[in-house]
Amino acid sequence: MSATPAVKPAPSATRQTLSRAEHDLMANAIRALAMDAVEQAKSGHPGLPMGAADIATVLFTQFMKFDPADPAWPDRDRFVLSAGHGSMLIYALLHLLGYEAMTIDQLKRFRQLGSITAGHPEHGHAPGVETTTGPLGQGLANAVGMAMAERHLAAVFGDEVVDHKTYVLASDGDLMEGISQEAIALAGHLKLSKLVVLFDDNGISIDGPLSLADSVDQVKRFEAAGWATAHIDGHDPAAIAAAIANAKTSDRPTLIACKTKIGFGAPTKAGTEKCHGSPLGADEIKGARAALGWSHPPFEIPADIRAMWRDAGARGKSDRQDWAKRVAALPSDKRTEFERRMRGEIAREKLAGAVHAVKRSLAAEPKEIATRVASENALNTLTAAIPEMIGGSADLTGSNNTRAKGMTAFSAANPAGRFIHYGVREHGMAAAMNGMALHGGVIPYSGTFLVFSDYCRPSIRLAALMGQRVIHVMTHDSIGLGEDGPTHQPVEHLAALRAIPNLLVFRPCDTVETIECWDLALKHKTGPSVLALTRQNLPQLRIGHDDHNASAAGAYEVVPADGGLAVVSIFASGSEVAIAIEARKFLRERGVHARVVSVPCMELFLALPEDDRADIVGAARVNVAVEAAVRQGWDAVIGSDGLFVGMSSFGASAPYKDLYRHFGITAERIADAALTELQKS
Numbered sequence: 001m002s003a004t005p006a007v008k009p010a011p012s013a014t015r016q017t018l019s020r021a022e023h024d025l026m027a028n029a030i031r032a033l034a035m036d037a038v039e040q041a042k043s044g045h046p047g048l049p050m051g052a053a054d055i056a057t058v059l060f061t062q063f064m065k066f067d068p069a070d071p072a073w074p075d076r077d078r079f080v081l082s083a084g085h086g087s088m089l090i091y092a093l094l095h096l097l098g099y100e101a102m103t104i105d106q107l108k109r110f111r112q113l114g115s116i117t118a119g120h121p122e123h124g125h126a127p128g129v130e131t132t133t134g135p136l137g138q139g140l141a142n143a144v145g146m147a148m149a150e151r152h153l154a155a156v157f158g159d160e161v162v163d164h165k166t167y168v169l170a171s172d173g174d175l176m177e178g179i180s181q182e183a184i185a186l187a188g189h190l191k192l193s194k195l196v197v198l199f200d201d202n203g204i205s206i207d208g209p210l211s212l213a214d215s216v217d218q219v220k221r222f223e224a225a226g227w228a229t230a231h232i233d234g235h236d237p238a239a240i241a242a243a244i245a246n247a248k249t250s251d252r253p254t255l256i257a258c259k260t261k262i263g264f265g266a267p268t269k270a271g272t273e274k275c276h277g278s279p280l281g282a283d284e285i286k287g288a289r290a291a292l293g294w295s296h297p298p299f300e301i302p303a304d305i306r307a308m309w310r311d312a313g314a315r316g317k318s319d320r321q322d323w324a325k326r327v328a329a330l331p332s333d334k335r336t337e338f339e340r341r342m343r344g345e346i347a348r349e350k351l352a353g354a355v356h357a358v359k360r361s362l363a364a365e366p367k368e369i370a371t372r373v374a375s376e377n378a379l380n381t382l383t384a385a386i387p388e389m390i391g392g393s394a395d396l397t398g399s400n401n402t403r404a405k406g407m408t409a410f411s412a413a414n415p416a417g418r419f420i421h422y423g424v425r426e427h428g429m430a431a432a433m434n435g436m437a438l439h440g441g442v443i444p445y446s447g448t449f450l451v452f453s454d455y456c457r458p459s460i461r462l463a464a465l466m467g468q469r470v471i472h473v474m475t476h477d478s479i480g481l482g483e484d485g486p487t488h489q490p491v492e493h494l495a496a497l498r499a500i501p502n503l504l505v506f507r508p509c510d511t512v513e514t515i516e517c518w519d520l521a522l523k524h525k526t527g528p529s530v531l532a533l534t535r536q537n538l539p540q541l542r543i544g545h546d547d548h549n550a551s552a553a554g555a556y557e558v559v560p561a562d563g564g565l566a567v568v569s570i571f572a573s574g575s576e577v578a579i580a581i582e583a584r585k586f587l588r589e590r591g592v593h594a595r596v597v598s599v600p601c602m603e604l605f606l607a608l609p610e611d612d613r614a615d616i617v618g619a620a621r622v623n624v625a626v627e628a629a630v631r632q633g634w635d636a637v638i639g640s641d642g643l644f645v646g647m648s649s650f651g652a653s654a655p656y657k658d659l660y661r662h663f664g665i666t667a668e669r670i671a672d673a674a675l676t677e678l679q680k681s
């Protein structure tokens with residue numbers, strides 16, 4: 001054990017003291033429910049819950065602060081089952097502890113359509129499930145974000161109302177995933193002392209013994225990242241309790257490597273990959289019941305064991321009531337602000353005021369700047385009005401313009417800081433942001449280059465699946481970034497992001513659309529957003545003040561056809577809107593009337609009622625779409641017979657104007673393509 005000296009006494013007043021026999025009965029209840037539910041579902045993972053039952057029993061009976069009567073209590077401790085395949089562990093716990101929604105019937109319907117006991121824990125299904133886990137490593141990285149949010153809010157509102165721990169149960173697979181390195185390095189650097197990772201060190205994965213593929217000394221790895229560590233027998237309740245009690249006094253995050261036997265109790269399969277991910281089978285279950293001394297029928301928990309679990313579930317009630325009194329005793333403006341932030345409700349008038357102010361100044365003084373700079377300008381006003389916005393960047397801060405005026409860096413010494421230097425860790429950043437959003441009280445936004453959305457993608461997908469408001473600022477959004485070349489030039493990324501359900505992908509065309517898109521992203525409470533922004537300067541296309549958010553429709557006519565009905569409609573996003581307007585001029589010189597439709601957000605456009613969409617698309621003889629990216633997705637706007645001017649290969653290294661010419665994304669080319677098509681029809 002290399003934990004640091006105590007800084008605070010470990011609270012023990014509310015601890016449940018159990019004899020070894022009582023502990024075993026409680027842990028075996030988890031084991032029995034796990035093997036029975038997996039057997040009934042004919043699918044699932046009994047090994048982890050059976051192996052980690054002792055750890056979970058100690059944690060929940062002696063340490064976790066929670067109240068089943070109020071699963072969303074803001075000051076509860078968070079428990080993240082990062083190894084989501086072991087979902088029956090958390091479902092069994094929630095049931096036994098008395099979470100009302102987690103009935104025995106739900107356990108009987110494990111992994112069935114419409115049950116809250118999904119194959120892997122899904123946030124929003126069962127109260128008590130803090131985050132959606134399953135993709136290994138994500139839960140651990142989410143937990144880092146939760147612990148960061150806790151530190152920040154404690155610094156802002158005081159630790160009398162924000163003071164909780166984040167516990168993670170992580171498996172070998174979690175720790176083998178690369179994302180874990182980013183997460184633990186960040187947590188160690190930030191000295192997130194209220195984060196405790198319980199490592200289910202069972203040495204088994206799907207293929208067999210870990211020795212097939214891994215020989216990392218995890219304890220040393222965490223130590224190298226600045227963590228306190230301990231190595232214990234994960235079936236010894238006293239050792240588990242001592243290690244957690246010690247972790248609670250650490251000034252650093254703690255890893256507790258718990259040596260366990262996967263499938264503990266299964267007579268022939270325990271300790272092997274055979275119990276990782278399939279039902280044990282009737283004979284093995286019979287043997288396990290005998291070995292564990294559990295003679296009760298499937299899904300039956302004897303009243304005395306249930307009562308012990310319910311006692312554990314009742315422990316937190318008085319803590320919650322005391323906390324509610326402390327919140328009530330806050331000065332009323334602080335309390336109102338705390339409660340508003342924890343509800344995730346933006347102060348609408350303040351947001352409207354900020355957007356109005358930015359638009360007014362743009363109307364007074366139009367600007368020809370890159371949308372990344374327009375975003376920085378917007379952030380200077382928005383972050384002043386919306387204190388829950390927590391920015392950050394995976395390095396590259398000066399390039400993606402995400403640090404607003406006056407934002408200090410978040411650090412161990414300054415947890416009130418609102419700008420997070422994530423380091424070169426896009427994967428860990430995006431996952432931590434999900435954890436922050438799930439924690440509540442903050443709205444995280446990030447910065448990196450659009451091409452590196454690939455490194456954030458797994459977490460963006462999970463944010464979309466969980467319906468979490470996280471906002472990714474992704475700049476250098478096309479070949480328009482120029483000389484850095486094709487490694488840095490996104491081509492397929494807009495299409496790939498647009499393919500993720502419940503994600504809004506914004507690509508504003510100028511300063512005005514940029515503030516409008518920020519407004520929409522902040523109001524999109526039920527999912528993530530990406531703002532794709534340029535490196536190169538763009539003209540301001542919207543002149544004059546208008547409080548109406550034109551971008552909210554996803555697409556709108558930015559320049560109408562003059563002198564008659566449009567025979568050509570040109571649709572474009574971002575930097576290509578100005579080029580489309582130029583093409584319209586060429587066409588007019590040739591006597592062809594064209595209109596230009598800006599498409600800052602395809603998802604919002606596609607969500608409109610059909611008639612509204614038809615109005616925006618119009619009835620021109622030729623539809624052309626222009627975007628410095630691949631065509632995929634645009635057919636939904638222009639039809640499969642529409643023309644597309646964009647990219648069909650990777651980019652190249654050159655000054656950006658040369659690249660636009662080289663790849664034919666020019667006003668002349670758009671006009672020529674439209675004219676050729678008109679001649680055909």
Ligand SMILES: Cc1ncc(C[n+]2csc(CCOP(=O)(O)OP(=O)(O)O)c2C)c(N)n1
Nearest residue numbers: 048134135136171172173174204205206276
């Ligand atoms: C990113 C990711 N890759 C692969 C999987 C599929 N998978 C589920 S569990 C697992 C490994 C199991 O080993 P371990 O994490 O040690 O869990 P245990 O066997 O101890 O239950 C894998 C590869 C996954 N869930 N997530």
